[in-house]
Amino acid sequence: MIRADCLIVGAGISGLTAAQTLTERGKRCLILEKSRGVGGRMATRRTADAVFDHGAQFFTARSQPFQQMASRWLQQGAAREWSRGFPDPEGSSPEEGHPRYCGVGGMTAVPKALAVGLDVRRNTKIVAARIDEGEWVLTSETGERFAGAHLLLTAPVPQSLTLLEGCAYPIPAERLDALRSVRYDSCLAALLTLEGASGIPEPGAVSFREGPIAWIADNHQKGISPLATAVTVHASPELSLALWSAPEEVALREIRAASDRWLGSAVREAVLHRWRYSKPAFSPFDAPLHLAGPPSLTFAGDAFGAPRVEGAALSGLIAAQLLSGYGQDV
Template identity: 45%
Template structure:
């Protein structure tokens, strides 16, 4: 595969890392993302002067390739070590010696750092993909468009799959079947600005990994907020059951549940709240390869956390693998 130019749909960690590899190899790369900013599920928001990570809370490192990247981010000031373990569901500290990392000013610090030297266009929702004589053309809701020899789709797979077949291109049936097998859990994520310090124990996270709550984090103790700011993640079953409920009802329920967990009245101490509904959060069934080449000529590649390993590390490795394939490099 040699195309020299590529459209990357999605400025999450996978798309940005792929884009940088291609750009470094001399390709012309255009990254399009529907979000207001970059980062996708590595998401940080400001509410009432407080900072909230409301998607991914931290990441870990398993393999050498990702470790090299993370060491670079640490040196360049984009990432920081947060802790070596969190409190468990009983609130008991549970250090295990393995570093958990965060972005220096929130999780988006890393994608922002990666995007700085790339042609990234945010606020551009791609709505149609067409095959052309010399590659691919995409059209955006805004009326904008882009073209390139290769196309890399990095959104959660159900979204990428719909996009790939939105125009004149039909995926081979086998490819469509493989992609249709990738699935995700939803996650309801509540952000709550509090009127005083939170009862979340040091180092600022209770990792419940269950139902009805999965996680309660304090972004101030985490070091990314000047004001007490909780992130509460519902578990997958609870999120699925309440995904379309009214925001006020979900907010009240999650404050009650987290308050019970922490032994505090969070309903009274919440000054401001905001609810994020992640339709695709954690991967529940992934594709076994680290990316999927749906067309060799012109190249069409799918990548992201639905391929190979899950989580931030898996998404990063998938983006790198997609770039390897497009550049005709041996897998790392």
């Protein structure tokens, strides 16, 4: 059994931010992540010669605490400013707005920088959370066990609730109803490698308010795919829902047809990524849910802030503040 003060499920931006803050305050944190890499929905995929940001495309920093975090990533060379806005499909240039930042070399640069020095157990999918003699015990898919006095869940809420099924932890009924009411949009992402240049205008992305496509970006222009034109297309929530169960080739055909005008060159390779939980579409929460216990149970992530990178990071920061103010031991 591996022990820590605080067990954190998920190495997305919220879990990593919480862990970094708690670690700075001298707490021992263990982050358990089911994927091979860190970052969650801040995701970058590399193929033979192409690089795609296929989840979050950029982030803004509107609040002072998150501006401080973003400044640190800029200084470290993990993030840079991409643009001050993106054109719409009619070609109208955006008003000069607040900075849109991206990761250097891909969005995962930011979570990778955050993870340095933290104890992240990758390839560790947690399948159950139980209470044993007053503390949390998590079990992984391969039977590893992790124990701690505090549990922070940062996965999309339906996934976090699955871990607690059959667990005797007393979540008040109205809080449980609120957790169960959280809804997410799904998003189908087409990752297209082109033979030549794309027709996507500067600074390498178009943002859509309506229609079958929500976003299209040229990762070569963005500066993360130097060797190939790698285009990310996000289908709208409506089209993603309509095509969710379709075979990959059918979904890709529909998304390619809807984005044809912007491609400008023949498609050499096409891959589909399905984001089941893309962004929260409804949440009754505007802050992390913290149940003091003992043992304590805290929910964080973008459903407990705002549906974007900044909201997720701030939820992790607030969760860490709640946890470090709790009791004598954490």
